[in-house]
Amino acid sequence: MRLRWAPGSRGTAVAVGAVIGALLGATGAYAAFTATTAPVSATYASSHIFPTTETVPAFDLQDASAGGTEAFAGSSVAFGDGTMYTALNTYPTAYNAARYIQFSLSSPLPGGIPVSTLQLNVGLRDGRNGAGQQACFYAALYKDSTQALLSTYGSSASPIGCATSNTATTTFNTTLTGITTSDQANDIDVRLYIWTNTPARATVIDQTTVTGTTPYGSFTLYPDSTTDATGAATTTPWTLAAVDGTASTSAANFQTAFNAARYLRPVFDPSIPAGATVSGATLNLSYRPNTSTSTLCYYIAVYNGATLLATHGSTAAPLRCVTGTAYTTDAISLPEVNTVAIANATSVRVYFRSTPAGKAQVDEATLSVSYRLA
Numbered sequence: 001m002r003l004r005w006a007p008g009s010r011g012t013a014v015a016v017g018a019v020i021g022a023l024l025g026a027t028g029a030y031a032a033f034t035a036t037t038a039p040v041s042a043t044y045a046s047s048h049i050f051p052t053t054e055t056v057p058a059f060d061l062q063d064a065s066a067g068g069t070e071a072f073a074g075s076s077v078a079f080g081d082g083t084m085y086t087a088l089n090t091y092p093t094a095y096n097a098a099r100y101i102q103f104s105l106s107s108p109l110p111g112g113i114p115v116s117t118l119q120l121n122v123g124l125r126d127g128r129n130g131a132g133q134q135a136c137f138y139a140a141l142y143k144d145s146t147q148a149l150l151s152t153y154g155s156s157a158s159p160i161g162c163a164t165s166n167t168a169t170t171t172f173n174t175t176l177t178g179i180t181t182s183d184q185a186n187d188i189d190v191r192l193y194i195w196t197n198t199p200a201r202a203t204v205i206d207q208t209t210v211t212g213t214t215p216y217g218s219f220t221l222y223p224d225s226t227t228d229a230t231g232a233a234t235t236t237p238w239t240l241a242a243v244d245g246t247a248s249t250s251a252a253n254f255q256t257a258f259n260a261a262r263y264l265r266p267v268f269d270p271s272i273p274a275g276a277t278v279s280g281a282t283l284n285l286s287y288r289p290n291t292s293t294s295t296l297c298y299y300i301a302v303y304n305g306a307t308l309l310a311t312h313g314s315t316a317a318p319l320r321c322v323t324g325t326a327y328t329t330d331a332i333s334l335p336e337v338n339t340v341a342i343a344n345a346t347s348v349r350v351y352f353r354s355t356p357a358g359k360a361q362v363d364e365a366t367l368s369v370s371y372r373l374a
Contacts, residue, residue, distance in 0.1 A: 051279065055368040056108050057241040058266030058347075059222045065352075065359070066252035067261040073248060074267075075238055077103065078222045080123040080171055080207040089230035090200040091127075091135065095156035099230055100193045103208050103223035104144055107186035108271045110373060115185045117213050118176040120153065122192065123206030124163040125170070128199075135196045135203040136162040141176065142189040150188070151178055156195075169206040176210065185212065185221065202230070216273030216373070240266065240365040243286045243329055247363040254296075254352040254360055258315040266365035267347040272340045276371040281337035283348055286329040286364035288322065294358040297321040301349040302334055309336040318353075327363050334367075343369045 059078040062070035076085040085101075092099050109115070126135045138154030153174050154160035163170040179185050190210065194203050210221040227235045239248045254262055272278065289296040298320065299313025312332055313319035322328045337343050346367060352360045 051370060051372040052110050053368050053370045054108050054110070054270050054272070055284070055366050056106060056268060056270045057224060057238060058268050058365045058367070059106075059238065059240075060267035060269075061240065061248060061362075061365070062265040062267065062347075063251050064261065064263050064265065065250035065254060067259060070265065071251060073251065073264075075222065077205055077208045077226070080121070080169060082169065082206065084125065084204040084206055085226070086204050087194075087202040087230045088228045088234060090202050091194045091196050091230060093196055093198050093200050095193060095195045097193070099195075100191050101205065102142070102189055102191040102227040102229065104189050104225035104227075105210055105221040106224045108221070108269075109182035109186050109214065109219060110273065111183050111186070113182045113214050113216070113273075114180060115182055115212050115214050115219075116180070118179050118185065119211050120174040120176055120190060121171060121207060121209045121211060122160070122174070123169040123171045123208075124161075124194075125168070125204045125206060126163045126166045127196065127201040127203035129166045133166075133197065134162040134164045135194055135201075137192050137194040139174065140191040140193070141179075142191060144187045144189045147189075151176070156193070163203070166204075171207065179212075182214065185210075188221070190223075214273060216275055217271070219271035220269060222269075240362065242366075243327060243364045245327075245363065247288075247327075247361040249290060249361045250352075250359045252359070253357040254354040255357050256353060256355050258297075258299075258351050258353045260351070263349040263351045264360065264362060265347050265349050266362075268343075268367040270343055270346075270367060270369050272343045272369055272371055273373060274340055276340050276373050278338050278340060278343050278369060278371045280370050281334040281343060281346070282368040283332045283334055284329065284364055284366045284368060285332065285350065285362070286327045287350075287360060287362050288325055288327045289354060290359035290361055292325045293323075293356075295321055295323040295355045296352055296358075296360055297354075298350055298352045298360075300332065300351070302336055303347045303349065304342045305345050309342070310334070315351075327361075329364065337367075337369065340371075343367075343371075
C-alpha cells in the first residue's frame with residue numbers, strides 16, 4: 001500500500017498519522033518507533049554477509065614423475081628449505097638504490113577484516129664462502145596496486161642484518177607496522193636492497209614471506225611474482241599462479257601407462273579463516289605435453305594431508321587426453337573439499353601418462369575455495 005501526503009493538507013496528514021498508528025500501535029512497535037533511541041555503532045564487512053571465493057596457487061609442488069620419493073619443485077622463496085633463488089646478476093659492493101629484488105605477495109585474505117602481528121621473514125645466504133664475507137640488506141614495503149612506498153625497515157647505514165655463510169641460511173624476522181586490514185595486506189610488495197663486500201656476487205635468497213594473524217587465525221603471504229633489478233629489471237611470475245606460458249616441467253618422463261608412483265602433487269595453503277562455512281572448491285589446472293607429437297592423459301586424487309578424499313577420473317577413464325603444445329585448462333569441481341580443515345590442507349596428485357613417454361608441463365595449478373564467514 002502506498003500513501004501519498006499532499007503538501008498543505010492537514011486532513012491528509014491526520015489520516016496518514018492514523019494509518020501509521022494503526023499499523024504500528026497494534027504490535028507495540030509504535031512506541032518504539034516514536035521513542036528516542038541511541039544509535040548503535042557497527043561495522044560490517046562484506047565477507048561476513050556474502051559468500052566469497054579465494055583463489056590461490058600451489059607454492060609447494062612435489063614431483064614424483066620418476067617414481068618413488070617426491071622431490072620439491074615449488075617456489076624457491078616460499079619456504080626456508082634450502083631451495084634458493086639466485087639473482088640474475090651480481091649485487092653491488094655498496095648499497096645502490098637501483099639494484100634490488102622485489103616480490104609481489106599473494107592475496108588470500110577476505111576483505112574487510114583486521115590483521116595484526118605482521119612479520120617479514122627473509123632467509124639469506126652470502127653467496128661466497130670465506131672469512132670476512134658477508135651480504136647485507138634492508139627492506140621496503142610497497143603498495144602493489146600503485147607502487148607507492150609504504151615504509152622501510154633498516155637502511156643502507158643500518159641494515160636489518162648480514163648473512164655470513166654460503167652453506168647455511170640466516171633468517172631475519174622483522175615486525176611490520178602500518179598494515180592493519182586484510183585489504184592492505186592483500187596489496188603489498190616487499191623490496192630487498194642487498195649489497196655485498198668485495199667481490200660482487202649473486203647472493204642467494206632462501207625465503208621471503210609475510211606472516212600475520214586475523215581474528216580467525218594465522219596466514220602466510222607468499223611471493224607470486226619476482227622482479228629482479230640486479231641488472232635490467234625482469235619480472236617473472238610464479239609458474240603455477242596463472243595461465244601465462246610460465247610453466248613447471250616434470251623432472252622425468254611419464255610412461256605410456258599410468259603408474260601410482262608417478263605424479264605431480266601441488267599443495268595448497270589458502271588460509272581459509274576458522275569458523276567459515278566452506279561450500280566447495282575447484283582445481284584449476286593448465287597443462288600440455290612437453291613435445292608437439294606427444295599425447296598426455298591424466299586423472300587426479302585429492303588428499304587432506306595423508307587421507308585420500310576422492311578421485312576424479314581413473315586409469316581406465318582419464319579426465320582428459322591432449323596432444324600438442326597448446327595448453328589446455330580444466331576447472332575440476334572438488335565437492336569433497338567442504339571444511340576449513342580440509343581446504344587448508346589440500347593437495348592433489350595429478351597422475352599423467354604420455355604417449356610416447358615424455359614430460360608434462362603445468363602452467364597453472366590453483367585452488368578456488370568458496371566459503372562464507374559467520
